[in-house]
Amino acid sequence: SQKIEQNSEALNIQEGKTATLTCNYTNYSPAYLQWYRQDPGRGPVFLLLIRENEKEKRKERLKVTFDTTLKQSLFHITASQPADSATYLCALDMGTGRRALTFGSGTRLQVQP
Amino acid sequence: DTAVSQTPKYLVTQMGNDKSIKCEQNLGHDTMYWYKQDSKKFLKIMFSYNNKELIINETVPNRFSPKSPDKAHLNLHINSLELGDSAVYFCASSQQGQGAREQYFGPGTRLTVT
Numbered sequence: 598s599q600k601i602e603q604n605s606e607a608l609n610i611q612e613g614k615t616a617t618l619t620c621n622y623t624n625y626s627p628a629y630l631q632w633y634r635q636d637p638g639r640g641p642v643f644l645l646l647i648r649e650n651e652k653e654k655r656k657e658r659l660k661v662t663f664d665t666t667l668k669q670s671l672f673h674i675t676a677s678q679p680a681d682s683a684t685y686l687c688a689l690d691m692g693t694g695r696r697a698l699t700f701g702s703g704t705r706l707q708v709q710p
Numbered sequence: 711d712t713a714v715s716q717t718p719k720y721l722v723t724q725m726g727n728d729k730s731i732k733c734e735q736n737l738g739h740d741t742m743y744w745y746k747q748d749s750k751k752f753l754k755i756m757f758s759y760n761n762k763e764l765i766i767n768e769t770v771p772n773r774f775s776p777k778s779p780d781k782a783h784l785n786l787h788i789n790s791l792e793l794g795d796s797a798v799y800f801c802a803s804s805q806q807g808q809g810a811r812e813q814y815f816g817p818g819t820r821l822t823v824t
Binding site for chain 2: 640641699703
């Protein structure tokens with residue numbers, strides 16, 4: 598069966614450390630993988646997209662890796678800040694005309710000051 | 711400068727009623743979506759419209775009927791509401807094209823059926 602799993606429901610880290618969030622999938626072949634941030638009571642906000650032929654993508658303090666052999670994406674936030682506390686969602690994008698995203702359940706990140 | 715807006719933000723209603731949720735985007739996008747986020751926080755696609763045409767209709771009860779009067783609007787009408795319809799409904803939009811695949815989400819409508 599098809600599954601998308603994100604590591605642990607909650608991740609607590611100290612300010613200044615690097616947060617690493619995991620997204621594993623089974624029986625999907627996404628052409629792209631997207632990461633979104635969702636704050637309580639708000640809609641998801643797009644952060645980064647990585648293509649299947651890319652190994653790594655960076656944007657400011659954010660880094661995403663994509664390993665299609667392991668069927669895994671890692672999302673890193675370096676020098677984390679309390680303002681980074683939110684739920685982070687990975688989303689599979691099949692790259693067809695379909696366009697709809699298939700989301701994981703998210704990882705809630707809490708950065709302690 | 712709200713990019714994707716939804717109304718209402720909260721909707722409390724009784725079983726059996728009919729209700730609508732409205733969505734508007736001012737980004738000039740040609741594709742709009744409805745997603746449902748349940749109590750376990752999974753976001754699932756319900757419908758997708760491209761240039762006012764339905765392109766995705768997931769396994770959703772036919773009590774749910776989307777309507778797109780123009781490219782900037784996608785409304786969701788729900789008939790005979792059931793307890794299990796309680797969830798947060800998100801509208802989103804994107805622009806068809808090779809480079810831009812990210813989606814822009816509205817603030818959500820929390821529907822509570824009692």
